[in-house]
Amino acid sequence: MARAEWTFGQRIGAGFALAALVLAVVAAFGHRSSARLIDNDRLVEHTQSVRQEVAGLLSMLKDAETGQRGYVITGDEAFLEPYTQAERTISGALERLRHLTEDDIDQQRRMEQVQPLIASKLAELKRSIDARRTGGFEAARKIIATGRGKELMDQVRQILGDLDQEEAERLQVRFADSEASVRAAQVVMLWGGVLGVLLIAGLGFFIVRTLSREIIGAVGHIQSSSSELQVAANQQSIGSREQVTSITEISSTVSELLATSRQIAESSQRVAHIAGETAQAAGKGDQTVQRASDSVATTRRHMDLIVGHMLDLGKKSQQIGGVLEIINELSEQTNILSINASVEAAGAGEAGRRFAVVADEIRKLADRVGGSTKEIRTLVEEVRAAVNTTVMATEGGAKAAEAGTKQFSELAVSFQGIVGMVGTSREVAREIELSTRQQATAVEQVTLAISNIAKATRETDVSAGQTLQTAKELTQLARVLSRLVQVEAGS
Amino acid sequence: MTAAAAPGPTELRLAPLRQGFDAGFAEAPAAEAAAGEAVLTLRLRGEPFALRLSAIGGLAKGRRVVRLPQSPPGFAGFSSLRGRLLPVWDLAALLGLSPAGDAPWQALAAGPTPWALAFERFDGCLTLDQGGFHPYAGGGPAAAFARQAAWGPDGPRPVLELALLQAGVLALTSSTQEHRSP
Numbered sequence: 001m002a003r004a005e006w007t008f009g010q011r012i013g014a015g016f017a018l019a020a021l022v023l024a025v026v027a028a029f030g031h032r033s034s035a036r037l038i039d040n041d042r043l044v045e046h047t048q049s050v051r052q053e054v055a056g057l058l059s060m061l062k063d064a065e066t067g068q069r070g071y072v073i074t075g076d077e078a079f080l081e082p083y084t085q086a087e088r089t090i091s092g093a094l095e096r097l098r099h100l101t102e103d104d105i106d107q108q109r110r111m112e113q114v115q116p117l118i119a120s121k122l123a124e125l126k127r128s129i130d131a132r133r134t135g136g137f138e139a140a141r142k143i144i145a146t147g148r149g150k151e152l153m154d155q156v157r158q159i160l161g162d163l164d165q166e167e168a169e170r171l172q173v174r175f176a177d178s179e180a181s182v183r184a185a186q187v188v189m190l191w192g193g194v195l196g197v198l199l200i201a202g203l204g205f206f207i208v209r210t211l212s213r214e215i216i217g218a219v220g221h222i223q224s225s226s227s228e229l230q231v232a233a234n235q236q237s238i239g240s241r242e243q244v245t246s247i248t249e250i251s252s253t254v255s256e257l258l259a260t261s262r263q264i265a266e267s268s269q270r271v272a273h274i275a276g277e278t279a280q281a282a283g284k285g286d287q288t289v290q291r292a293s294d295s296v297a298t299t300r301r302h303m304d305l306i307v308g309h310m311l312d313l314g315k316k317s318q319q320i321g322g323v324l325e326i327i328n329e330l331s332e333q334t335n336i337l338s339i340n341a342s343v344e345a346a347g348a349g350e351a352g353r354r355f356a357v358v359a360d361e362i363r364k365l366a367d368r369v370g371g372s373t374k375e376i377r378t379l380v381e382e383v384r385a386a387v388n389t390t391v392m393a394t395e396g397g398a399k400a401a402e403a404g405t406k407q408f409s410e411l412a413v414s415f416q417g418i419v420g421m422v423g424t425s426r427e428v429a430r431e432i433e434l435s436t437r438q439q440a441t442a443v444e445q446v447t448l449a450i451s452n453i454a455k456a457t458r459e460t461d462v463s464a465g466q467t468l469q470t471a472k473e474l475t476q477l478a479r480v481l482s483r484l485v486q487v488e489a490g491s
Numbered sequence: 492m493t494a495a496a497a498p499g500p501t502e503l504r505l506a507p508l509r510q511g512f513d514a515g516f517a518e519a520p521a522a523e524a525a526a527g528e529a530v531l532t533l534r535l536r537g538e539p540f541a542l543r544l545s546a547i548g549g550l551a552k553g554r555r556v557v558r559l560p561q562s563p564p565g566f567a568g569f570s571s572l573r574g575r576l577l578p579v580w581d582l583a584a585l586l587g588l589s590p591a592g593d594a595p596w597q598a599l600a601a602g603p604t605p606w607a608l609a610f611e612r613f614d615g616c617l618t619l620d621q622g623g624f625h626p627y628a629g630g631g632p633a634a635a636f637a638r639q640a641a642w643g644p645d646g647p648r649p650v651l652e653l654a655l656l657q658a659g660v661l662a663l664t665s666s667t668q669e670h671r672s673p
Contacts, residue, residue, distance in 0.1 A: 332552065338616075339547075339616055343601070360529075368508060370615075372504065372505075
């Protein structure tokens with residue numbers, strides 16, 4: 001985890017952990033030094049005990065020898081009291097000394113050497129004392145004069161002296177160790193304390209500086225966010241009010257929609273009823289169309305007859321035209337003949353004058369016939385044109401009738417389709433009615449939902465007001481925190 | 492049976508003809524022909540012209556005209572009319588109009604010289620008194636062959652003089668002969 005991602009608690013904890021580690025190290029060194037010092041003290045005390053026991057043992061031996069000399073010299077039993085005391089306590093002293101030196105092989109070896117010597121010394125003292133009691137001074141003096149007692153005493157002094165010297169040397173070493181431990185503990189505690197203070201101070205400065213910067217930045221963010229939150233809360237409040245207005249309008253619209261849905265359901269029911277009646281009417285219409293189709297077919301047959309008659313009339317007109325051509329030719333020939341007759345009459349002179357009159361009348365009659373023939377031709381042409389027009393119109397009518405028959409067939413099919421579709425429409429209208437009723441139910445649910453939304457929107461408005469108040473308080477708090485942190489940072 | 496229908500325009504036209512024709516048998520024969528001069532009315536390329544009936548020796552239609560190779564311009568060919576072989580000239584060509592493709596009518600010229608004129612359309616015969624003739628002052632193709640114009644129901648039409656036409660034919664034939672002779 002990067003240091004920048006550490007939380008404040010982690011950073012402060014890390015700083016305190018580092019300081020605690022330094023203190024722990026210092027304490028460990030102190031504890032170790034104290035332990036070593038205590039151990040040295042205990043060893044010094046032990047050494048002192050050993051030396052005291054050695055000195056005591058040697059003093060007991062001296063007391064025993066002193067009592068032995070006093071009794072030997074005086075024969076007074078009272079002088080045996082030190083001897084008796086030493087004889088009674090010396091074994092305990094040896095035992096304690098053995099116990100104190102049981103962890104040291106060399107000292108144990110010395111104890112093994114000195115213990116029989118002490119026993120021999122005590123035995124030599126007892127023999128001299130016993131000799132004094134029984135043989136008198138001389139007997140005791142002879143035993144003492146052997147020098148055995150002195151020799152044993154010298155060996156004991158030598159061995160105990162070595163033992164004491166060994167302990168004295170150890171004491172010197174342990175004193176040096178104790179002093180070294182004390183010095184080391186002082187150094188560690190001094191420099192550890194200094195280092196710990198410096199480290200804690202540095203960490204505190206670093207943490208305070210870092211946290212101040214980040215807190216200042218965070219406070220800035222909080223201030224800007226609070227401002228944005230205020231703006232957002234204001235907008236949310238305005239939006240909530242507008243939303244309430246819109247929801248009110250939607251609610252009224254949905255109410256109208258509900259009423260409309262009910263009207264649609266009723267209309268769909270009526271449409272289904274009308275569709276049923278329409279299906280019946282369409283069935284009747286289909287029969288009517290069938291009858292009309294039959295009538296059109298009859299009309300078409302009549303038109304075919306008319307066309308046939310008109311074609312016959314056209315042929316007759318052509319025949320009339322042919323006859324007219326003959327008449328025209330005849331009138332033309334008559335005209336030519338009359339003209340030629342006039343010419344011949346003119347060439348006949350006076351005798352042909354009356355013939356010329358007749359020829360002139362014949363010519364006029366031929367002219368009239370020719371003119372009438374032209375008119376008849378014109379009329380026949382008009383009749384033929386009318387016949388052609390009538391034939392074409394009749395054929396067009398026949399085609400129209402045929403098309404009408406076809407259209408009536410298609411109309412019949414359409415009516416059948418209409419009957420089917422009207423049935424489908426009736427079913428669809430029923431489905432629409434059912435769907436519209438379901439829609440009305442859904443619209444009622446929507447109305448309820450809209451009411452809930454309106455309530456939630458009002459609550460949102462209230463919440464926006466609370467958010468606005470909270471944002472203001474947060475802004476104020478951020479300012480206070482910023483002032484505190486900046487004062488801390490400045491200080 | 493319903494009542495008789497009103498007479499149509501054809502019936503109205505036929506009635507006076509029928510009455511005139513029937514009355515003609517009851518009238519006395521005319522003493523002489525009506526005074527005036529008869530002219531044949533015809534058309535060339537749609538334009539009206541006239542020929543004096545007195546200058547015509549006969550009228551025929553549909554007579555076969557045999558064309559000859561290397562004929563002079565305006566010469567339609569030879570035809571047989573009233574037992575005589577005679578040359579037929581295209582009247583339109585003589586007047587300087589474009590030659591007619593079909594000229595079924597032939598007018599035989601009166602006089603000792605047998606020749607005929609072919610033309611496209613014959614309108615009829617018109618008898619006019621002297622007041623119906625006026626001097627011809629118009630131009631055009633008839634200017635060289637007409638001296639008078641006959642005023643009929645459809646307006647004036649130049650009266651072509653056969654003598655002038657014959658002179659034109661002679662001039663045309665002589666120039667053709669001169670043209671052919673080296």
